[in-house]
Amino acid sequence: MTGLRVIGDGDKCIAxxxxxxxxxxxxxxxxxxxxxxxxxxPDPAFAEGIRHAVEICPxxxxxxxxxxx
Amino acid sequence: MTTLPNRTKAPTMTTxxxxxxxxxxxxxxxxxxxxxxxxxxxxxxxEAPVHWHESNRGHPMxxxxxxxxxxxxxxxYVSRHPELFxxxxxxxxxxxxxGFSDYDTFAMLQADDPYHGWVRALVSKAFTAKMVITxxxxxxxxxxxxxxxxxxxxGEFNFVDxxxxxxxxxxxxxxxxxxxxxxxxxxxxxDALIDLDDVVIDQHxxxxxxxxxxxxxxxxxxxxHLQQLRAANPxxxxxxxxxxxxxxxxxxxxxxxxxxxxxxxxxxxxxxxxTTSCGVRALAxxxxxxxxxxxxxxxxxxxVEEMLRWGTVxxxxxxxxxxxxxxxxxxxxxxxxxxxxxxxxNRDPETFTDPDRFDIHRNxxxxxxxxxxxxxxxxxxxxxxLQLRVAFEELLARFPSYDLAGPIRFNDSxxxxxxxxxxxxxxxxx
Numbered sequence: 001m002t003g004l005r006v007i008g009d010g011d012k013c014i015a016x017x018x019x020x021x022x023x024x025x026x027x028x029x030x031x032x033x034x035x036x037x038x039x040x041x042p043d044p045a046f047a048e049g050i051r052h053a054v055e056i057c058p059x060x061x062x063x064x065x066x067x068x069x
Numbered sequence: 070m071t072t073l074p075n076r077t078k079a080p081t082m083t084t085x086x087x088x089x090x091x092x093x094x095x096x097x098x099x100x101x102x103x104x105x106x107x108x109x110x111x112x113x114x115x116e117a118p119v120h121w122h123e124s125n126r127g128h129p130m131x132x133x134x135x136x137x138x139x140x141x142x143x144x145x146y147v148s149r150h151p152e153l154f155x156x157x158x159x160x161x162x163x164x165x166x167x168g169f170s171d172y173d174t175f176a177m178l179q180a181d182d183p184y185h186g187w188v189r190a191l192v193s194k195a196f197t198a199k200m201v202i203t204x205x206x207x208x209x210x211x212x213x214x215x216x217x218x219x220x221x222x223x224g225e226f227n228f229v230d231x232x233x234x235x236x237x238x239x240x241x242x243x244x245x246x247x248x249x250x251x252x253x254x255x256x257x258x259x260d261a262l263i264d265l266d267d268v269v270i271d272q273h274x275x276x277x278x279x280x281x282x283x284x285x286x287x288x289x290x291x292x293x294h295l296q297q298l299r300a301a302n303p304x305x306x307x308x309x310x311x312x313x314x315x316x317x318x319x320x321x322x323x324x325x326x327x328x329x330x331x332x333x334x335x336x337x338x339x340x341x342x343x344t345t346s347c348g349v350r351a352l353a354x355x356x357x358x359x360x361x362x363x364x365x366x367x368x369x370x371x372x373v374e375e376m377l378r379w380g381t382v383x384x385x386x387x388x389x390x391x392x393x394x395x396x397x398x399x400x401x402x403x404x405x406x407x408x409x410x411x412x413x414x415n416r417d418p419e420t421f422t423d424p425d426r427f428d429i430h431r432n433x434x435x436x437x438x439x440x441x442x443x444x445x446x447x448x449x450x451x452x453x454x455l456q457l458r459v460a461f462e463e464l465l466a467r468f469p470s471y472d473l474a475g476p477i478r479f480n481d482s483x484x485x486x487x488x489x490x491x492x493x494x495x496x497x498x499x
Contacts, residue, residue, distance in 0.1 A: 015198040015454075016446045017434065018149075033451065034198050056149050058446035059193050060186065 004042055005067045006050055008035035012061035019053040019062060026050060027062075035061060091117055096410070097131040097162060102384060102486050103479040107425060110413035114139035119399040122408070130163045135387065135406035136396070139413035141420040141435065143396050147388055147409055148441030154388035154407055156445060157181040161484065162387055162408055178332060178386070178445065185444065187316040188329060193448045195244065195307055201451040204240075208456055211239050212463045220467075220497055225474040228493040232464075233345040234338065236456060241337030245330060246299065246306025254291065258284040259335050263485045288334075292327045307333070333449075340382055341453045343480075343487030344438075345460050347380030348373070350491060351427045352465075353473045358429045363469045366462055372429035373457040378436035379427045384412040384486040386440070411437045412486060468495040 006026060008019070015033025019026075026046060028036045042050065047064070054062045094109055095101065101109060113120050118140045125131040138144050147154045160178045180188070194200075219231040234256055242252035261284035295308055303309040311326045321329070352359040362368050390405045401407065414437045416424040421433055439447035447453070464471075475492035 011197060011199055012193070013198050014193060014196060014446075014448055015451050016439070016442070018442045018446065021435075021442070022149075032198055032202060033454075052149070056151070056443045058189070058444055058448060059197065060190055 003067045004044060004047055004050070005065045006037050006040050006042060007063045007065070008037040009061045009063075010034045010036075012059045014059040014061075016058050018056060018058070022053045022056075023049050027053065041067070091120065092123065094120075094122075095125060096122060096137055096385075096408075097125050097483050099481050099483050102483045103481065106384070106412060106486075107416055110139055110410060110416065113137060114413055114417060119143060119396050119401075133162075133406060135162060135408045136399070136401060138396065138407065138409050139417070140397075141414040141417035141437070144409040144411065144414040144437055145441040147396065147407055148437070148443040148445070151181065151388075151443055151445075153391055153394050155181050155391050156185070156388060158389035160386045160388070160445075162385065162406075182444070188321075188325075189444070189448065191311070191314050191316060191321075192307075192329060192333070195310070196448045196452055198451040201455050204452070205455060205459065208236070208240060209459050209463065212236050212456075212459050215239075216463055216467060220495060225492050225494050228349055228491040229342065229346050229489055232460075233342040233349070233491070236345075236460060237338040237341040240452070240456060241334060244307050244337075245333065246304055246308045247295065251291070254287075255334050255338065258288040259338060262335065263339055263480060263482055263487075288331065289327055292330050293323070296323055296326065336447070337449055337452075339485055339487060340447075340449075341456050343382035343485065344373075344376055344380050344453070344457060346488040346491050347382065348376035348457065348461060349464070349471070349493065350473065350477060350488065351376060351379060352461075353471065353493075355427055358427070359465070359469070362429065362461065363465050366465065368429060369461045369465070370454075370458050371432040373454060373461065374433055374436060375427060375429050375431050376457065377438035378415045378421070378431075378433045380486075381412040381415045381436075381438050382485065382487045383438070384484055385410045386445075409437075409441055411441065414441065468497065471495045 008027065013033075013035045015029065017029050017033055019035055020029045023046065026037065026039045026042050026049075028038045030036055050062075050064050054064050091113070094113065096109075118138070120137045120139070122135050122137040124134045138147065156179055215232055215235045218235075219226065219228075222231065238252050238256050239249070242249070242255055247255060261278075261280040296312065299306070299309045299312060303313065308326070308330065311321060311329060314321060352362070358372075362372055385408050387406055387408045390401045390403055390407060392403050394401050396407070415421070415433075418424050420435055421431070439450045439453075472494045473492065474494045476490075477488050477492075478490040480487045480489050
């Protein structure tokens with residue numbers, strides 16, 4: 001059984017806010033607009049949306065991996 | 070050579086959009102953008118939101134038809150689906166780039182992955198939100214110096230030249246490692262490329278701008294000179310960093326580096342400059358809102374977002390369909406050009422209530438002034454936001470009752486929808 005693991009790298013973030021807009025259940029942005037992963041182990045149903053967020057992140061600051069549980 | 074018809078004349082009032090057949094609307098006509106484009110954009114959005122815009126047959130610069138998108142949701146959809154709508158086939162509407170022919174000047178904007186991703190990863194390190202936050206004191210110091218210099222002029226002056234343009238040029242010039250004494254050249258060159266008021270058609274039917282050609286040549290020659298200096302003596306600047314950088318084990322060629330500088334210099338100054346000027350104008354025309362910002366400078370951050378939305382100084386970019394697809398209900402064929410009108414998306418009433426109203430309390434998080442999302446989203450957004458916030462904090466603290474002192478004038482451009490003349494009196498209070 002594998003689960004999803006979402007990582008947002010605040011050091012790469014350019015605060016475009018797209019991830020939070022696309023997947024508000026997984027990503028948020030702090031006062032400076034920097035990515036905050038609010039749900040690092042989301043339901044697999046979110047995988048496709050998260051993958052899209054990873055692809056379009058202009059700073060390539062997001063990643064999605066599968067965890068062995 | 071002949072002078073280009075209808076392109077280089079002084080602006081006139083645009084025909085009221087209501088009475089014009091849709092097919093007669095010409096979004097490539099700079100006169101539309103030099104007056105008020107919004108009635109026309111509103112009409113397109115209401116009547117034909119995915120509109121087939123014929124090529125301008127009388128105009129060799131705009132010889133290709135395209136889909137004109139004016140709805141917010143369509144602009145963001147196309148932006149966020151680079152697999153369906155690519156950038157590698159160009160991002161501009163003009164089929165000839167005046168004077169740019171020898172160089173791939175906008176290489177970074179006009180690339181798809183993997184090259185775009187590599188270059189982007191390299192360059193964006195210098196522009197991350199956390200990096201930019203650390204630059205606030207430095208940007209504030211530059212802003213204060215520029216305001217001091219302008220205040221010393223006294224009387225009326227062009228706010229664009231004396232203030233809006235100066236801060237971003239110093240910031241991007243310093244970042245790139247261009248010596249201060251040479252930085253005015255950056256403005257001269259980029260101005261020549263953006264305000265194309267001298268276009269003529271040569272005997273081959275190709276549009277030419279002597280000043281744009283000269284500017285590109287001079288700029289690339291200068292950049293090569295800087296590369297030679299940095300190769301011998303690397304510094305902490307972006308030029309040195311690009312020279313040292315490797316992507317997948319390979320160095321960027323000098324030419325690729327120069328193309329990247331070109332984008333950074335252009336994108337790093339025109340846009341912030343134009344949004345500053347737009348905000349100065351908007352606040353002068355809305356003195357009640359300006360007063361609120363003076364009384365509560367904490368509101369400036371969100372006011373900047375409204376300036377970005379309301380001004381939208383890059384009016385559009387283009388994509389090309391990579392396959393047969395649809396936008397809304399409209400079938401789009403592979404190879405079709407698709408143009409995202411950010412200016413229209415930012416005034417879409419479906420997204421923004423009473424969209425033509427300038428309202429600092431709106432906090433329009435959905436605006437697309439930095440692009441509609443996706444991999445080409447403006448990498449300078451955090452830097453631009455910071456410069457704009459600091460500019461208005463300093464300006465309003467010091468000159469809360471400046472006045473517009475004459476008519477404003479926009480760039481002769483359908484792409485860079487910026488103000489080039491903004492006569493202002495600062496009305497110094499101390």
